[in-house]
Amino acid sequence: MLHRVKIVEVGPRDGLQNEKALLSTELKVELIERLVGAGLRDVEAGSFVSPKWVPQMASTPDVLTSPTLSRLRSLHSSLSLPVLVPNARGLSSLLSLLDAHPSDPPLTNELAVFVSATEGFSRANLNTSVSSSLDALPPLIEQAQARGLRVRAYVSVVLGCPFEGRVEPEQPAAVAKRLLDMGAYEVSLGDTIGVGVPGAWERLVNECERQGVPVSKLAAHCHDTYGTAVSSVLHCVSTLGIRTIDSSIAALGGCPYSPGATGNVATEDVVYALAHEGWATSALPDPDEARGERWDGLLGWDSTSGEQGVRETRFKELCRVGEWVSERLGRENGSRVGRAMKGRRERRERDERKRADREGAKAKL
Numbered sequence: 138m139l140h141r142v143k144i145v146e147v148g149p150r151d152g153l154q155n156e157k158a159l160l161s162t163e164l165k166v167e168l169i170e171r172l173v174g175a176g177l178r179d180v181e182a183g184s185f186v187s188p189k190w191v192p193q194m195a196s197t198p199d200v201l202t203s204p205t206l207s208r209l210r211s212l213h214s215s216l217s218l219p220v221l222v223p224n225a226r227g228l229s230s231l232l233s234l235l236d237a238h239p240s241d242p243p244l245t246n247e248l249a250v251f252v253s254a255t256e257g258f259s260r261a262n263l264n265t266s267v268s269s270s271l272d273a274l275p276p277l278i279e280q281a282q283a284r285g286l287r288v289r290a291y292v293s294v295v296l297g298c299p300f301e302g303r304v305e306p307e308q309p310a311a312v313a314k315r316l317l318d319m320g321a322y323e324v325s326l327g328d329t330i331g332v333g334v335p336g337a338w339e340r341l342v343n344e345c346e347r348q349g350v351p352v353s354k355l356a357a358h359c360h361d362t363y364g365t366a367v368s369s370v371l372h373c374v375s376t377l378g379i380r381t382i383d384s385s386i387a388a389l390g391g392c393p394y395s396p397g398a399t400g401n402v403a404t405e406d407v408v409y410a411l412a413h414e415g416w417a418t419s420a421l422p423d424p425d426e427a428r429g430e431r432w433d434g435l436l437g438w439d440s441t442s443g444e445q446g447v448r449e450t451r452f453k454e455l456c457r458v459g460e461w462v463s464e465r466l467g468r469e470n471g472s473r474v475g476r477a478m479k480g481r482r483e484r485r486e487r488d489e490r491k492r493a494d495r496e497g498a499k500a501k502l
């Protein structure tokens with residue numbers, strides 16, 4: 138039986154909201170189109186937050202109503218384009234947009250709310266306390282559900298906080314339980330500043346289960362500040378039983394409150410690592426032969442046809458999206474796998490050029 142992991146691509150929202158360079162609406166739409174083209178089916182498309190705080194997300198309504206996204210929604214029935222909504226004002230803007238642009242399928246079928254596990258981060262990110270932000274959510278969730286929208290919930294700073302340091306698992310687990318009880322279909326545990334390691338994730342997930350949050354309702358949202366995110370993802374999936382991973386193409390993003398914090402774990406790195414452990418994702422539906430020593434099948438060095446060729450093409454496409462967006466943002470590609478794939482491709486292209494030159498020179502003789 139094929140084991141599946143759902144990837145929630147958060148680059149166009151969590152990633153871009155923290156990038157210095159602003160992408161135009163057209164480029165954001167193209168980014169989403171490329172991600173969907175590479176097989177991803179859950180792509181967070183933007184947020185309805187204050188444009189004063191997060192100018193990068195101000196164009197979310199234009200992104201959602203673009204003809205390209207409308208075409209993608211009708212082409213792929215499983216496509217989900219969630220948006221982040223912080224408060225009643227954000228929900229009201231989203232619902233007005235849905236009313237102004239009725240369509241089948243709708244512009245989006247899902248929104249995400251967010252709460253912090255600590256008071257310090259809650260004040261900085263939501264301008265309110267943890268309990269007030271929780272208290273404000275039930276009417277918002279009910280209203281969204283009444284309009285047919287699914288609600289996902291994030292808990293931020295689940296393992297460490299830039300203001301309060303180490304976070305004990307009891308706090309985020311209690312917040313996760315409240316969010317589930319309010320009707321969120323899934324809770325994404327956000328290691329916002331990227332301090333997580335496998336053991337810390339294990340303590341957190343165990344505590345969530347102890348407090349009545351089943352692992353089937355959890356997603357892991359890792360950032361990669363200390364380079365431990367991929368090992369955490371593998372542990373969350375293979376050992377702890379989590380089946381939804383949030384990631385960001387090219388590891389876009391960061392955290393404005395935590396100097397040095399990097400973006401989300403890169404989608405390319407997650408798909409690569411999971412495939413080698415035999416896990417299917419929408420980006421690589423059949424990774425069976427990518428296990429163990431068959432790893433060359435995934436890197437796509439020398440095979441050009443058949444099943445293996447299809448897998449390579451899909452994965453290369455995903456890596457090209459990371460290269461593309463990094464170039465547009467004028468930043469280094471944060472995906473290690475993406476950089477390795479680029480290096481290999483450039484070497485092959487150089488070799489091919491040299492071979493062609495040699496053959497051209499021989500032909501002239």
Ligand SMILES: CC(C)(COP(=O)([O-])OP(=O)([O-])OC[C@H]1O[C@@H](n2cnc3c(N)ncnc32)[C@H](O)[C@@H]1OP(=O)([O-])[O-])[C@@H](O)C(=O)NCCC(=O)NCCSC(=O)C[C@@](C)(O)CC(=O)[O-]
Nearest residue numbers: 151185186187190223226227251263264291293294327329
């Ligand atoms: C937190 C609030 C909502 C507090 O909003 P507030 O309580 O109204 O207070 P404020 O002083 O921050 O408000 C600032 C201005 O924004 C307006 N405003 C208020 N709400 C909205 C809205 N929805 N849409 C548009 N405008 C809004 C509000 O009316 C006011 O306008 P002014 O009176 O100055 O002209 C606001 O400050 C805000 O939107 N901040 C941005 C929060 C944000 O986007 N953070 C990043 C996302 S969370 C995250 O990335 C973590 C996550 C989910 O990825 C998981 C993880 O890794 O941890």
